[in-house]
Amino acid sequence: MPLDAIPVVVVHSATNQIGDNAVLSGNAPVLLHEIAELTRKLLDSGESSAIDLRALPLTPADLDWLREALGQGQVAATLEAEGESTLSETICPGVWWVTHHNENGAVASEFIEVTFVPELLKAHPDDVRIGLEHLDLLISDLSNDSVST
Amino acid sequence: MQGPLIDTLARQGVTRRAFMKYCATLASMMALPPAAGRAMAEAMAAAPAAAKRPSVIWLPFQECTGCTESITRSHSPSLEGLIFDAISLDYQETLMAAAGHQAEEALHAAMKANEGKYLLIVDGSIPLGLDGAYSCIAGKSNLEALKEAAKGAAAIVAMGSCAAYGGIPKANPNPTGAVSVSDIIKDKPIINIPGCPPIPVVMTGVLAHFLTFGSLPELDGKGRPKAFYGETIHDRCYRRPFYDQGKFAKTFDDEGARNGWCLFELGCKGPVTYNACATVKWNGGTSWPVESGHGCLGCSEPDFWDAGGFYKALSMPADPLKMVANAAVVGAAAGVAISFANRGKKSAAKSAHETTTLADLEK
Incomplete structure (x- = not known):
């Protein structure tokens, strides 16, 4: 039997509620104050910090509200590692929205990071060294090629 | 961030960033500051060669192996499994290749070589009835095995509701006299990880904490x-x-249920249950009981099985059956025949431990 033969009615959250803002818990606007505080700390001491969005009682509508309020900045990076991760700067430079997905595409963790550059984007010296070895290999292949031609 | 584990990872095709991402998620689940994710990544990646890895001994008692299933079938085996690359799991009956005398030898060798330092994980409750004869391994009762293994342990992890609180084996009328680890062992740090089964990441998180900081994470009044x-x-x-x-x-198929409203009146035990299902979820973050439309059973709380019915709202008086059963016991002791049809039927069903019917569960 095909799955769609099972009579399941999907009720979208927008139609669940009487009134527009009913699914907003009111917890999201408060977060803006905390983000502002963390941004001040970043400027004063250079110390990065993060807010764990999954650990807070936020409804999907709250998250949408916050995402919309913070907006989309100029930088967005995608990391492919055991599922996709997106790191995108909001319209407030230094405030990043970081979402980690697992291999099945489900959200594994979600943060707001207040930092100049998220740690995950920086290359590790050990990895850079491996990259350099690869470059050397490419270059030595070049000279071998030039000898043979 | 250097060391054998990061090399092992690379061979398995797991990049440094994937590992850092995993540790960040793990740390956030453990409510640790962001810096802890990095500390965890560094400590685990630098885990020393096999011989020096912290020894972990896992003893199964009165259990269903569901806790082991939960951990080994966690949704990202490559990464959750990594934690097991950073430890030396010296005894785990379900997973180890050795059997019989070989397995026993491995257990005793590990206990001797790592005395005072190994982490002991216990799943299942310990039966005290009939001198512990209800559950024995290699001719030894669980009680004896636990006392012996606990002696040299640095700390004990009571894994799952059975080890933490007695669990389903302890459910009324507790035929085997099942008790929890903390009922027996009083002189070692014990960490309870209740749940039936517990969430895999809680287990790996505790292990990661032990590996990173050499200590158990902060515990509450019930050792969790x-x-x-x-x-x-x-x-x-x-x-x-x-x-x-x-x-x-109000019912499982009314408008409220379809709209995803609160399941409190359908017996959800969420308000009295301390666990992380609502945030961590199950099956790789796919869903969890309440999201699937069923109330929480409260499986990580002590005596959840006897809490008065899964479908009874918390505001209803708990366990009216118990009062009837007590009356029956008194009646039997006095040699008085109970002739009230309903009461008699209910208490007979209870004492014979028959299947509970829907009528029993209703208010």
């Missing part, structure tokens, strides 16, 4: 890691706003 059991299911439930608005599903 605060990071995962600090708040109730209800407090973190995405349906909580409906509770606050007084919107409840």
Whole structure:
């Protein structure tokens, strides 16, 4: 039997509620104050910090509200590692929205990071060294090629 | 971040960034500051060669192997499994290749070589009835085996509701006299990880904490890691706003149920259950009981099986059956025949431990 033969009615959250803002818990606007505080700390001491969005009682509508309020900045990076991760700067430079997905595409963790550059984007010296070895290999292949031609 | 583990990872095709991402998620689940994710990544990646890895001994007692299933079938085996690359799992009956005398030898060798330093994981309750004869391994009762293994342990992890609180084996009338680890062992640090089964990441998180900081994470009054059991299911439930608005599903197929309203009146034990299901979820973050439309059973709380019915709202008086059963015991002791049809039927069913019918569960 095909799955769609099972009579399941999907009720979208927008139609669940009487009134527009009913699914907003009111917890999201408060977060803006905390983000502002963390941004001040970043400027004063250079110390990065993060807010764990999954650990807070936020409804999907709250998250949408916050995402919309913070907006989309100029930088967005995608990391492919055991599922996709997106790191995108909001319209407030230094405030990043970081979402980690697992291999099945489900959200594994979600943060707001207040930092100049998220740690995950920086290359590790050990990895850079491996990259350099690869470059050397490419270059030595070049000279071998030039000898043979 | 260097060391054998990061090399092992690379061979398995797991990049440094994937590992850092995993540790960040793990740390956030443990409610640790962001810096802890990095500390964890560094400590685990630098785990020394096999011979020097912290020894872990896992003893199964009166259990169903569900806890082991939960951990070994966690949704990202390559990464959750990594934690097991950073330890030396010296005895685990379900997973180890050795059997019989070989397995026993491995157990005793590990206990001797790592005396005072190994981490002991226990799943299952310990039966005290008939001198512990209800559950024995290699001719030894669980009680004896636990006492012997606990002696040289640095700390004990009571894994699952059975080891933590007695669990289902302890459910009324507790035929085997099942008790928890902490009922027996009083002189070692014990960390309870209740749940039936517990969430895999709670287990790996505790292991990661032990490996990184050499200590157990902060515990609450019931010996549970605060990071995962600090708040109730209800407090973190995405349906909580409906509770606050007084919107409840009254049956499993009414409009309220379809609209995803609060399941309190259908017996959800979320308000009295401390666990992380609402945030961590199950099956790789796919869903969890309340999201699937069923109330929380409260499986990580002591005596959840005898809490008065899964479908009875918390506001209903708990366990009216118990009062009837007590009356029956008194009656039997006095040699008085109980002739009230309903009462007699109920108490007979209870003492014979028959299947509970729907009528028993209803208010």
